[in-house]
Amino acid sequence: xxxxxxxxxxxxxxxxxxxxxxxxxxxxxxxxxxxxxxxxxxxxxxxxxxxxxxxxxxxxxxxxxxxxxxxxxxxxxxxxxxxxxxxxxxxxxxxxxxxxxxxxxxxxxxxxxxxxxxxxxxxxxxxxxxxxxxxxxxxxxxxxxxxxxxxxxxxxxxxxxxxxxxxxxxxxxxxxxxxxxxxxxxxxxxxxxxxxxxxxxxxxxxxxxxxxxxxxxxxxxxxxxxxxxxxxxxxxxxxxxxxxxxxxxxxxxxxxxxxxxxxxxxxxxxxxxxxxxxxxxxxxxxxxxxxxxxxxxxxxxxxxxxxxxxxxxxxxxxxxxxxxxxxx
Numbered sequence: 001x002x003x004x005x006x007x008x009x010x011x012x013x014x015x016x017x018x019x020x021x022x023x024x025x026x027x028x029x030x031x032x033x034x035x036x037x038x039x040x041x042x043x044x045x046x047x048x049x050x051x052x053x054x055x056x057x058x059x060x061x062x063x064x065x066x067x068x069x070x071x072x073x074x075x076x077x078x079x080x081x082x083x084x085x086x087x088x089x090x091x092x093x094x095x096x097x098x099x100x101x102x103x104x105x106x107x108x109x110x111x112x113x114x115x116x117x118x119x120x121x122x123x124x125x126x127x128x129x130x131x132x133x134x135x136x137x138x139x140x141x142x143x144x145x146x147x148x149x150x151x152x153x154x155x156x157x158x159x160x161x162x163x164x165x166x167x168x169x170x171x172x173x174x175x176x177x178x179x180x181x182x183x184x185x186x187x188x189x190x191x192x193x194x195x196x197x198x199x200x201x202x203x204x205x206x207x208x209x210x211x212x213x214x215x216x217x218x219x220x221x222x223x224x225x226x227x228x229x230x231x232x233x234x235x236x237x238x239x240x241x242x243x244x245x246x247x248x249x250x251x252x253x254x255x256x257x258x259x260x261x262x263x264x265x266x267x268x269x270x271x272x273x274x275x276x277x278x279x280x281x282x283x284x285x286x287x288x289x290x291x292x293x294x295x296x297x298x299x300x301x302x303x304x305x306x307x308x309x310x311x312x313x314x315x316x317x318x319x320x321x322x323x324x325x326x327x328x
Contacts, residue, residue: 004226005226005282005283006282008224008225008283009282011221011282012221012225012276012280012282015045015218015221016277016280017280018209018218019041019044019218019278022041022067022070022210023037023038025066025070025207026066028206029066029206030063030066031186031193032186032187032193036052036063036183037063039179039181039292040063040067040155041274042271042275043153043155043178043179044153044215045219045277045278046274047151047153047219047222047270048177048178048179048267048270048271049156049178049179050153050154050155050156050178050179050180051119051156051157051158051169051174051180051181052064052155052157052181053159053160053180053181053182054157054160054184055160058183058185059183060183061117061157064115064155068113068115069206069208070206070207070208071208071209071210071211071212071215072208072212073112073113073151073215075112075113076108076109076113076114077108077115078109078114080116080117080118080119080120080121080122080127081118081121084122085126086126086128086129087107088108089107089126090106090107090139090141091104091106091110091139092107092141104141104144104146106141106146110146111149112149112150112152112212113153114153115155116130116154116156116157118157119157119158120158120159120167120169121166122167123167124167124168124170127167127170128170128172128173130154130173131172131176134173134176134177137152149212151212151215151219154177156177174300175261175263175300177299178267178271178296179267179292179295179296182298218277221277222273222274222277223270223273224282225273225277225281225282225283226282227269227284228284230328231269231272231285231289232269233328234325234326234328235269235272235289238268238297238325239259239260239262239264239265239268239297241324242259242264242297242300242317242321243256243259243260244259245321248321250320252307252320254306255304255306255317256303256304256317257302257303258301259300260300260301261300264300267296268293269284271292271295272288272291272292275288275291275292286327286328290322293318293322294315294318297314297318298314298315298318299314301314
């Protein structure tokens with residue numbers, strides 16, 4: 001084995017051990033949902049934002065709060081409501097009558113972990129207040145730009161779009177989320193364990209394992225994880241197939257209005273690197289791409305009215321693409 005790959009493997013194993021310990025801490029509180037928790041770890045390692053979607057009561061908020069509790073990084077929760085204003089998120093300027101000058105009052109966006117709870121309860125104007133922060137890791141308050149402290153991670157929750165009293169997220173914003181993760185109901189056995197944990201008055205203490213500097217180090221190392229050109233070609237073909245399916249022998253008959261953006265390719269590679277790292281590997285396999293493909297692509301494929309009429313989902317499209325594109 002190449003000496004560089006061996007070196008990467010050693011470091012990946014060290015980080016994997018640390019982050020799997022974090023996973024074990026979170027599992028003390030969260031029952032089941034192991035795939036979801038792993039994807040949250042991947043998002044933290046890859047430095048990408050996450051959108052969690054599910055009906056109320058599935059522990060979306062608790063999941064994110066517990067993740068933040070395993071770190072000494074700062075945490076702020078923003079409850080999105082119809083009357084929320086952009087200034088309530090990023091901050092504003094306040095005039096001081098005594099000095100005759102303005103001072104800046106920073107909003108709750110200035111933290112390492114941001115929980116944007118029920119993000120689709122607020123109008124698009126308020127949702128868009130997160131755009132600059134999520135992409136550039138900075139915010140502008142009345143002409144003054146402030147750099148956000150690293151690490152910076154937005155973890156948003158939303159109820160399904162068809163639920164009453166919600167606003168659909170603008171495509172420009174939803175594209176900034178690395179993952180869109182769907183949370184489903186627990187199994188009957190998991191339900192019984194949830195009942196026991198929440199009705200017997202048992203207090204669970206979570207250990208703080210990660211520091212902000214450790215998170216930044218692993219995020220930097222994530223980009224060093226080796227990815228072969230053949231795997232990059234594989235990713236490029238997957239994303240290209242969402243735009244021009246006919247080139248790959250895929251007949252979607254006008255089911256896709258818009259394919260995935262270049263962010264999809266970037267996040268497929270970074271998420272796959274983080275997935276490999278979490279498995280203790282310093283190199284990416286095609287299986288890593290497949291494991292993260294649905295969560296990276298499902299919110300980036302815009303379906304046509306014809307697809308919706310035929311009850312075709314983005315997951316159906318992704319499956320057909322993965323089945324068609326040759327694995328290197």
